[in-house]
Amino acid sequence: MSERLKNRHVLLTGAGGGIGLAVAEACIAEGARCSVVDRAVAAPEAVRALQQQHPDKLAYIAADVTDTQAIAHMLAEAKVAFGPIHTLFNNAAVFDLAPLLDSDEASFDRLFAVNVKGMFFVMQAVLRHMVEAGTQGASVINMASQAGRRGEALVSHYCATKAAVISYTQSAALAMAPHGIRVNGIAPGVVDTPMWDHVDSLFAKAEGLPPGEKKRRVGLEVPLGRMGVPADVAGAAVFLASDEARYITAQTLNVDGGNVMS
Ligand SMILES: NC(=O)c1ccc[n+]([C@@H]2O[C@H](COP(=O)([O-])OP(=O)(O)OC[C@H]3O[C@@H](n4cnc5c(N)ncnc54)[C@H](O)[C@@H]3O)[C@@H](O)[C@H]2O)c1
Numbered sequence: 402m403s404e405r406l407k408n409r410h411v412l413l414t415g416a417g418g419g420i421g422l423a424v425a426e427a428c429i430a431e432g433a434r435c436s437v438v439d440r441a442v443a444a445p446e447a448v449r450a451l452q453q454q455h456p457d458k459l460a461y462i463a464a465d466v467t468d469t470q471a472i473a474h475m476l477a478e479a480k481v482a483f484g485p486i487h488t489l490f491n492n493a494a495v496f497d498l499a500p501l502l503d504s505d506e507a508s509f510d511r512l513f514a515v516n517v518k519g520m521f522f523v524m525q526a527v528l529r530h531m532v533e534a535g536t537q538g539a540s541v542i543n544m545a546s547q548a549g550r551r552g553e554a555l556v557s558h559y560c561a562t563k564a565a566v567i568s569y570t571q572s573a574a575l576a577m578a579p580h581g582i583r584v585n586g587i588a589p590g591v592v593d594t595p596m597w598d599h600v601d602s603l604f605a606k607a608e609g610l611p612p613g614e615k616k617r618r619v620g621l622e623v624p625l626g627r628m629g630v631p632a633d634v635a636g637a638a639v640f641l642a643s644d645e646a647r648y649i650t651a652q653t654l655n656v657d658g659g660n661v662m663s
Contacts, residue, residue, distance in 0.1 A: 405643040407432030409538070410483040412475075414438045414466055414523055415493025417445040419594035420544070423631030424490050424638045426451060429458050431639055436479035436486075438462045438493070466493045466519030472526050485534040488642040489527040491520055492544040494562070496596055498555045498603050509558050516562035521569055524584075528573065532580050540583040542641050543570045545653050547590045547661040555607055563588075567653045574651030583650040585641050590657025591619045592629040624659030633658075 411428045415421045417439030425435045429451070437448055437459055444452065444461035452459045460482035464475035479486060494516045497508045524541055531539040548556060549563030567586055574584035591597065597616060604615035620628040637656045640646055655661050 404432035405639060405645065406488075409433045409487040409642070410436065410479070410485060411488040411490060411642065412436040412438065412479050412486050412527065413490040413492060414464075414519075415544075416448075416490070417441055418447055419596060420589070420592060420631045420634050421490065421492040422447055422451070423635045424492070425459065427632070427635035427639050428488075428490075428642070429455050431643075433488075433642075434458045434460075434483040436460050436462055436475075436482055438464050438466075438475055438479075440465045440493075466523050467514040469522050472522055475523075476526050476530060480530070485536045486527055486530060487536055487539055489524065489541045490544075490638060490642075491524050491527075491541060493519055493523075494544065494596075496559050496600055496603075498559070498600075498607060500555060500607075501557050504558060512558045512562050516559070517565045517569075520566055524569070524573060528577060528582065531582055532577075537581075538644060538647075539581070540585065540642060540646075540650075541570075541573065541577075542638055543584070543586045543653075545570070545586040545588040547588050547655065547657050549588060549653075550661055555604075570653055571651050578650060583641075583646070585646070585649060585651070586653030587634060587637055587641070588653050588655045588657065588661070589629060589634055590623060590655070590660030591616075592631060592634060594631055597628070622660070622663055623657070624663050627658070629656070629658060 411433045416437040462478045464471040545566040546563040548560040549567045570586040601616045
């Protein structure tokens with residue numbers, strides 16, 4: 402590794418596992434210190450294992466991103482742990498599906514609370530801090546999805562929340578450009594994580610498939626021939642956080658094996 406993030410402080414939400422934790426691992430390998438945030442009070446086992454390898458480079462912070470007070474506490478704890486934040490990896494999200502005519506208010510509220518409200522107010526709090534601190538090389542990476550670029554009959558709310566992530570990324574990039582802060586997004590396709598285990602079980606119920614079958618099918622449809630793994634997304638995240646991406650803002654990068662084109 403080339404220490405592209407040497408001495409940088411990266412704050413990652415929803416990083417107790419899946420893509421977020423893989424990105425934290427890659428950032429640490431590039432020299433960063435990471436504030437890893439998730440909603441569980443105690444650090445998940447995989448986070449503790451990474452922390453044992455890098456005790457002075459990882460702090461775990463419990464916060465629910467739907468709670469604006471918890472966001473303020475999260476930010477305060479992160480600053481105490483590692484000082485000013487250089488990069489926000491704004492990643493926490495939840496998934497649900499239902500036929501459009503049956504989808505209910507509770508599912509709508511939960512998805513928009515985490516994926517849009519949580520995403521926006523975490524970003525706003527961290528951007529205020531970045532502007533105040535005048536952090537050099539500061540940037541935000543919001544986790545969108547291929548779902549934000551198209552509709553899906555069973556997945557309307559999740560698709561809408563991810564379209565909102567792409568839209569906020571564009572507006573925030575323009576608002577922050579005068580401060581020299583970049584705001585970009587990443588739109589993965591299908592990545593094998595705990596979220597996809599949940600997606601698979603929901604599709605199994607909705608489409609009468611055996612467990613694992615939906616995963617198998619979506620993997621075959623990817624032009625590069627397989628589902629992604631969390632580490633496939635990490636390289637793009639490190640690149641967008643690094644100075645190599647210093648002239649890139651307001652973009653949402655597809656990291657999907659070509660899936661959005663298929
Ligand atoms: N896995 C995929 O195929 C895929 C595809 C496109 C986009 N994405 C996006 O990538 C990101 C990471 O997804 P993943 O697959 O690693 O999912 P994941 O479920 O493994 O990780 C998401 C994390 O967010 C946390 N979280 C949920 N609600 C929270 C809250 N209120 N406060 C704090 N943390 C909360 C969860 O505890 C979990 O650890 C998400 O934004 C997701 O929408 C994933």
